Every structure is written in C-alpha cells, then in structure tokens.
Amino acid sequence: MLVIGLGGTIAMTGTAGVSPSLSAHDLVDAVPGLAGVDADLDVHTFRSRPGASLTADDVRELAGLLTEGFAGGADGAVVTQGTDTIEETAYVLDLLHRADQPIVVTGAMRNPTLAGADGPANLLASVTVAASRYARGIGCLVVIADEIHAAARVRKRHTTSPAAFVSPDGGPLGYLAEGQVRIVNRPSHRYALPVPRSDRPLPPVGLYTATLGDDGSLLPVLADRLAGLVIAGFGVGHVPETWVTHLQHAAARIPVVLASRTGAGSIATGIYGFPGSERDLLQRGLIPAGMLDAYKARLLLQFLLTTTTDRGALVAAFAEATTP
Incomplete structure (x- = not known):
C-alpha cells in the first residue's frame, strides 16, 4: 500500500507558529497500532506544503x-x-x-504539538480503510474522525473541530468501529473523467458567489479573463436581476456553470421563472451543476475543459457526474 505525504497540519511542528516539517515516514512511525494492520506500506513524501498552497497541478501529478x-x-x-x-x-x-x-485522503485538525492531536488516529483509520475489501471500487474517500466520506460529497464545515467534515447530501458512506470498516451507504454511481490531456495546462476557471446587493459589474471583467466560470447562486440557483445580461453574454463565449452557495442540495431547473431565476439562467445558456457544490463544480469544469469546450458535452458530463 502506498502512503503519500503532502504536508499539512498533520505534519506540522514548531514553536512560533507551526509549519510542515514532518515527513511521511515520521507520520507513519508515530502511529500506535499500525503494525497490526495487514498492509505492507510503501511510504513517500511527495510535497511538504500547507493545504492552502497545493495546486490542481500538484494533484494531477499525484494522480499519475x-x-x-x-x-x-x-x-x-x-x-x-x-x-x-x-x-x-x-x-x-x-x-x-x-x-x-481505494484512495483514502486524510489529515488532522490538531497538529502534533497539541494535546489530543488527531493525526495518528486518522492515519491508522485511513490505512485500515484502504486495506479493506469493502472500500474497493468506490473511488476516492476521505477518512477523518472514524467516518468514511465520498470525495464527491464531503465538505469541511468547521474551522477547528476534530469532527469538521460532513457529507450534507447523503451522509457518510460508513464508519470505523473497533477497527472494523462498516460501509452502510454504498454509492450506486461512480463517475470518472474522460482521460484528460495531461500535456495541456489547466485552463483558468473562476468562481463568483452571489451576495446581497452585488450589481454584477465585475462579471464581464472576470469572464474576459477566464476559460470558464462557476456561479454560486442564492438558494436553488438564483442571482440578482442585474446579473442576467452579463451572464448571458458570458455564456455565449465561455462555459458558465450554475451552482448553489448553500453547500447542500441540488439546484432547481424549472421551479422559478423570474429574471435571474434558475429556469431563466438555464434558458440563457448556463449549465446546471446538479448536486455538486460550487467548489467541486469549478474543478470538474476545469478538468473537462482539457478535453472539450462543446456545451452539449459539458452538460452531459455534469449530468452524469451528479447522478445520485
């Protein structure tokens, strides 16, 4: 089994503010009980950065x-x-x-210098899940605080809590109990991208969030500099009426995806009909994000644009990627 370290709080130490300094081998060596897991570990340090400094290209290289x-x-x-x-x-x-x-991603909310540091427990749980036959065939998982989350569902909902991660749409896939993996909510559908062109740079894709009173005057400026744009609208997919013309013009030139800023639930497609409603925006060429939150919709659009810019193909890909 591969264990790959990228840095982050789980690997941070220091006295005047912590920063990444521990290797992946250091993390593995600090986990009590890891020898009891039936897995031969091949350990590598791939990056040593805070999570905020990782890039999509880092992840693309890691995937390779x-x-x-x-x-x-x-x-x-x-x-x-x-x-x-x-x-x-x-x-x-x-x-x-x-x-x-299985690929299992984990980290820590409390760094190793703190009492109750959660990194060792999360790493042990993650190796246990990755070694389990029950985790095969369901893609990439996030394991933290003995909960097993699907990558497409998981959200960080708290700044400091050790139980910071939730899956608002559907809940966790499972749990660990007494060191045993329990999958109780196996997904019925798994989506993988068409093979993206790794020789192409990832195109710039922006994310713009609807807020009260914003007239949308910055939208044309953004759209002129981007290959794609995701709009995090109010509620089920609404924006101020003053945005409508800007978004229609943008959607005529680049793919514009409509998501919700709420972080849970699907955008609607036909309930409301006023200017700036989801129905109005979709008729003007925007692409529905379905149940994907705006952050994940941005990444899906960015990687899809390495293979196609055809609106019909993008609509179909988003529909498939968000099938329950």
Whole structure:
C-alpha cells in the first residue's frame, strides 16, 4: 500500500507558529497500532506544503504517481495533507481514478504539538480503510474522525473541530468501529473523467458567489479573463436581476456553470421563472451543476475543459457526474 505525504497540519511542528516539517515516514512511525494492520506500506513524501498552497497541478501529478503505483501492484493508497483543501483535492483524485484500488485522503485538525492531536488516529483509520475489501471500487474517500466520506460529497464545515467534515447530501458512506470498516451507504454511481490531456495546462476557471446587493459589474471583467466560470447562486440557483445580461453574454463565449452557495442540495431547473431565476439562467445558456457544490463544480469544469469546450458535452458530463 502506498502512503503519500503532502504536508499539512498533520505534519506540522514548531514553536512560533507551526509549519510542515514532518515527513511521511515520521507520520507513519508515530502511529500506535499500525503494525497490526495487514498492509505492507510503501511510504513517500511527495510535497511538504500547507493545504492552502497545493495546486490542481500538484494533484494531477499525484494522480499519475498513484496510477503508476496501482499498475505496479499497490492494492490501495493513503494520502495525508492539509484539511483546508481536502474536499477539493480528494474530488480531483476521484475524477482521475478509474481503478478499483481505494484512495483514502486524510489529515488532522490538531497538529502534533497539541494535546489530543488527531493525526495518528486518522492515519491508522485511513490505512485500515484502504486495506479493506469493502472500500474497493468506490473511488476516492476521505477518512477523518472514524467516518468514511465520498470525495464527491464531503465538505469541511468547521474551522477547528476534530469532527469538521460532513457529507450534507447523503451522509457518510460508513464508519470505523473497533477497527472494523462498516460501509452502510454504498454509492450506486461512480463517475470518472474522460482521460484528460495531461500535456495541456489547466485552463483558468473562476468562481463568483452571489451576495446581497452585488450589481454584477465585475462579471464581464472576470469572464474576459477566464476559460470558464462557476456561479454560486442564492438558494436553488438564483442571482440578482442585474446579473442576467452579463451572464448571458458570458455564456455565449465561455462555459458558465450554475451552482448553489448553500453547500447542500441540488439546484432547481424549472421551479422559478423570474429574471435571474434558475429556469431563466438555464434558458440563457448556463449549465446546471446538479448536486455538486460550487467548489467541486469549478474543478470538474476545469478538468473537462482539457478535453472539450462543446456545451452539449459539458452538460452531459455534469449530468452524469451528479447522478445520485
């Protein structure tokens, strides 16, 4: 089994503010009970950065490394990183992963200098899940606080709590109890990207959130500099009426995806009909994000644009990627 370290709070120490300093080997060596898991660990430090400093290209390179490892016989992988971006990096890994071997992403909310540091427990749980036959075939998972989350569902909902991660749409896939993996909510559908062009740079895709009183005057400026745009609208997918013309013009030039800023539930497609409603915006060319939150919709659009800019193909891909 591969264990890959990217840095993050789980690997941070220091006296005047912590920063990444522990290697992946250091993390593995600090876990009581890890020797009791039936897994031969192949440990590597791939990056040593805060989660906020990771890039989509880092994750794309990591996905290639994992694919090579699986082809070479690895039966699973655990990735340790900063929790700031786990919900996004795990989703990219999920999009790029086609094999049955589980990928488990984990981290820590309390660094190793603190009482009650949760990194060792999360790493032990993650190796246990990655070694389990029950985790095969369901893609990339996030394991924290003995909960097992699907990468496409998971959200960080608290700044400091050790139980910061939730899956608002559907709940966790399972749990660990007494060291045993319990999958109680197996997903019925798994989506993987068409093979993206790794030789192409990832195109710039922006995210703009609707807020009370914003007239949308910045939208044309953003759209002129981007290859794609995600709008995090109010509620089921609404924006101020003053945005409508700006978004219609943008959607005529680049893909514009409509998501919700709420973080749970699906955008609507036909309930409301006023200017700036979801029905109005979709008729003007925006692409529905379905149940994907805006952060994940941005990443899906960015990687899809390495293969196609056709609106019909993008609509179909978003529909497939958000099938329950």
